[in-house]
Amino acid sequence: MTEQQRCRVMRAAGDLALQMASQEMDKMFGGLARSSRSNSISFSYRVQPFSPRPLPGIDEERLIRVRTCTECLNHYAVFVERRLLWG
Structure with a gap:
């Protein structure tokens, strides 16, 4: 895997992780009131649509x-072929 391919895979994996975390947070907190306040504890939750980066x-x-x-x-790709000379 080349460095450029690795960067591309890491970007896609990172965005997938963020999307999955966002969906789980929405499952956990989406049913609650968007903002609640009781005694001295304050809680608010805001949904932002997820858009993966290019x-x-x-x-x-x-x-x-x-x-x-x-x-x-x-299968693997060969970009440069080098031949070893023996002897």
Whole structure:
């Protein structure tokens, strides 16, 4: 995984976590009065619509080829091919 791909995945995962937390908070507090006050304790809850941030773009080298691991059969991309010279 390239650095750009990692940043993209982390952004999407972070936004998904925020969205899930927001939904759970709305489940917990959404049925309560939006603002309540009793004795010296004050509680208020405000819903804001969640909008995920745009994912960062990917500007990578041109793909040379796709390879398949002989052990696990996962596919992976090769952007630069280097040959080792022996001897």
